[in-house]
Amino acid sequence: MSKAEEAKKQFEKGFSCAPAVLSTYSEQLGLENKLALKIACGFGGGIGRMGRTCGAVTGALMVIGLKHGQVNLADEESQKRTYTLVKEFVDKFTALHGSIECKELIGYDLSNSDERKLARDSGVFKNKCPGFVYDSARILEDVLHL
Numbered sequence: 001m002s003k004a005e006e007a008k009k010q011f012e013k014g015f016s017c018a019p020a021v022l023s024t025y026s027e028q029l030g031l032e033n034k035l036a037l038k039i040a041c042g043f044g045g046g047i048g049r050m051g052r053t054c055g056a057v058t059g060a061l062m063v064i065g066l067k068h069g070q071v072n073l074a075d076e077e078s079q080k081r082t083y084t085l086v087k088e089f090v091d092k093f094t095a096l097h098g099s100i101e102c103k104e105l106i107g108y109d110l111s112n113s114d115e116r117k118l119a120r121d122s123g124v125f126k127n128k129c130p131g132f133v134y135d136s137a138r139i140l141e142d143v144l145h146l
Contacts, residue, residue, distance in 0.1 A: 003146065007137040008130045016044025020133050021059030022066075025146070029066045046102025049110040054102045056129075056136035057093055061086055063140055085143055092139045097132065105132060 001009070003024055010020035018040040026036030042048050043058040064085045070078040093100055103109050106128055108119035119125065140146065 002137075003141060004134045004137040008134040011130055011133040016041070017055030017129060017133050017136075018043035018059035018062070019055075021056055021136050021140070022062045024137060025063045025140070026066070028146075029063070031066055045110045049116065051103035051108070051110045052101060054100055054105055054132055054136075056132040057090070057100045060089055060093075060136045060140050064089060064144065067144055089139055089143050092143070093136065096135055096139075 007020050007024040010023060011017060015023070015037065019037045022040040023033050023036040026033055031039075040055075040059050040062060043053075043062075044055040046052040046054060047058065065082055068078055068082045068085060070076070070082065072078075090100055097105055099105055106119060106124045108122070108124060109115045110119065
């Protein structure tokens with residue numbers, strides 16, 4: 001199974017978008033799976049169901065940081081490389097979907113409980129979001145050469 005399929009399967013099992021993406025790559029990059037799920041938990045639904053940056057995107061950005069992030073202040077190259085990869089990822093995701101904003105991607109404002117119910121009833125979490133998770137992981141594979 002590809003990493004993109006694995007991330008999609010994690011989402012379909014019930015994890016939100018950000019944990020589904022981060023946990024798919026966490027162990028190969030040195031982060032325990034349970035810890036990855038906890039770290040990414042608050043980023044689902046566009047950061048805590050606020051409809052902001054898509055959790056599939058934030059999960060991917062965490063993966064980029066996990067692989068290339070700066071841990072030594074003197075290592076400015078790591079920060080520069082991370083920012084370059086983040087921009088590349090965001091550009092590719094945006095080219096594919098037109099936005100990285102959850103509210104724009106799904107057409108509902110998850111910060112509003114009535115709209116959240118409408119989104120659930122419309123099937124957007126089953127029909128659209130798995131594709132965002134899949135595409136996020138697929139773009140990560142391309143950007144990070146995993």
